Amino acid sequence: MIWIGLDIATALSDALAKRTVQTPVFFLCSQTTHPLCQDLIDMADIKVPASHILAVADGENAKDLHTCESIYKWLQSTGAMRNALLINVGGGALCDVGGFCAATYQRGIAFWNIPTTLLAMVDASVGGKNGINLGHHKNYIGTFQKAEHIFVSPHWLSSLPDSELLSGWAEVIKHGTIDGGKHFHQILKAIPSTKDQQTWLGLIEWNIKTKSRIVESDFTEAAERKLLNLGHTIGHALESWSRDAGKPLPHGNAVAWGLVIETQLATAISPNIEETKGLHESLQTLVCNTYPTLDIDKNDVPQIINYIRADKKNEQETLLFSLAFAPGHCQYNITIPEELVTQVLNDFSHDSH
């Protein structure tokens, strides 16, 4: 069940009360979302011992096996058995690691997601993919298991830094590009103020509908779900490379530039070059005006290519992309020669300073 609304405390306490068997509940949060999680527990008047709440590292640093081990040991030491319920309160990284641990602890316990970033609300908390990183390789280890319930409220956006709002907006841009029509026009407008909660409710709802429609048709990503990887083949490679370089890009910023670079690739092979070029130019203008500049040196391109080669969506030696050719017109499993990817990345990079 996906609940979208404003009074999240009431929704959560009602859902907990409705459970037929009152099994132990555990809350997983991050250092930053710990106070938000505690406020929610207080507002919803949930009786939970302090030992049933764990705060792990913030963001991408939590998406590793080391953090998973600490989560498993916490669950074990507090006596969690297969009937336990884990509630993840945090951004996409926290929902990923929490979902992964829930899906694997004692071969799987139930979990609920309470996303607190825009990116997690419109994308990461929904769809049942739970991934952690292997080194800097994104989401190399993971499971497909859906959260039993997801509670989404724009209420949390008010404490979110602008940089994180921007990061989440990239997945909104992706969904608008997949949908086309009025949603594509909506993404070209300014990002709404976080005070305007009614607008956010509508926006979150269509994003979740877009993602859910695709996920329902292809849960394990054998086919159509690959469309949701739009911008992510280049985006994940940029994210991994930027972490190696010690200047980590937020996930969404990497995806936003991934969308721009990938539509340049699409233009090069499009049957309707003018239409695809139009999409590329719209996205490029939008991303240039909204996100910090992408700073790639020509010497960085081989390393980015290495990450693209290692992308888990590739088959054998072939680089496979999901590409948008026009708003609402996207395709998956498109083979692109590595030379073309190198050439386009070189166009987006600069010579050494």
Ligand SMILES: NC(=O)c1ccc[n+]([C@@H]2O[C@H](COP(=O)([O-])OP(=O)(O)OC[C@H]3O[C@@H](n4cnc5c(N)ncnc54)[C@H](O)[C@@H]3O)[C@@H](O)[C@H]2O)c1
């Ligand atoms: N599983 C999926 O389907 C899926 C889809 C898209 C993205 N992802 C993953 O999601 C992650 C990115 O998620 P993200 O953008 O939410 O980043 P994040 O989870 O790293 O959160 C960003 C920062 O915001 C903080 N934060 C969270 N909520 C806050 C709030 N309400 N107020 C203030 N600070 C808050 C977090 O503690 C963190 O420091 C990536 O690891 C990406 O791979 C997963």
